[in-house]
Amino acid sequence: MANMATPIDLKGRYLETVQLMERLHRQFLELIQAELSADKTDDVNSVQSLILHAIGDDEVLVGDVIQRGYYLGTNVSYNVRKLVEGGYLAQERSLHDRRSLKLRQTAKGRRLCERLDRVFDEHVRELDGVAMIDDLARASGTLEGLSSFWARLRVAE
Numbered sequence: 001m002a003n004m005a006t007p008i009d010l011k012g013r014y015l016e017t018v019q020l021m022e023r024l025h026r027q028f029l030e031l032i033q034a035e036l037s038a039d040k041t042d043d044v045n046s047v048q049s050l051i052l053h054a055i056g057d058d059e060v061l062v063g064d065v066i067q068r069g070y071y072l073g074t075n076v077s078y079n080v081r082k083l084v085e086g087g088y089l090a091q092e093r094s095l096h097d098r099r100s101l102k103l104r105q106t107a108k109g110r111r112l113c114e115r116l117d118r119v120f121d122e123h124v125r126e127l128d129g130v131a132m133i134d135d136l137a138r139a140s141g142t143l144e145g146l147s148s149f150w151a152r153l154r155v156a157e
Contacts, residue, residue, distance in 0.1 A: 021143070035119050043086045044112065048079045052088050052105065053113050059104040061094065088112060 032046035044052075051065060066076050080103065083089040088109035094100040105113065127133075 017146070031123075032116070032119070035115070039115065041112070044083065044088060048083050048086075048088075049112060049116060051076070051079055052083055052109050053116050055089070055103060055105060056113065057105070057110075059102050062091075062101045062103060065103065083109070 029046040029050075032049055036042075036044065036046065036049065055065065062077070062080055065080060080089065080091075084091050084103075086108075087106055089103050090106050091101045091103050094102050127136075
C-alpha cells in the first residue's frame with residue numbers, strides 16, 4: 001500500500017511551499033537589484049524592470065500589465081508611472097477607449113531588457129544541465145496546478 005500523507009503533513013508541506021515561493025521571489029528580485037546596482041542603474045528598481053521585461057516588445061494596456069506576473073506586493077500603477085517618468089516606457093491613449101492607456105517600451109527600456117536577458121541567459125548557463133530542465137518543468141507544472149487550484153477557490157467564493 002502506498003504511503004499516504006496525513007492531513008497535518010500535507011498542511012505543513014503546503015504552507016512550506018507557499019513560504020518558499022515568496023522567498024524565491026524575493027531572492028530573484030535581489031539578484032536583479034544587484035545587477036542594476038552593478039551597472040549603476042538607480043532610476044529603476046527590480047520590480048519595475050521585471051514589469052518592463054514582461055511587457056517586452058508588445059504594446060499593452062495598463063490593465064494587461066497586471067496579468068503578466070512578477071508583481072508580488074507592488075502597486076502596478078505607481079511602478080508604470082515611474083517607468084514612464086524614467087523614460088523606459090511610453091504611454092498613449094487608446095484610440096478605441098480614450099480612458100485606457102497603451103504602453104510600449106522606449107529605446108531605453110529595450111536596452112534594459114536586453115541587459116536583463118543577458119543576465120537570465122547567464123543564469124540558465126549556470127544551471128545544472130538537462131536534469132535541471134526536467135526539475136524546472138516539474139516544478140512549473142506543480143506551481144501551475146497550485147495556481148489553477150487557487151483560481152478555482154476564488155471563483156467558488
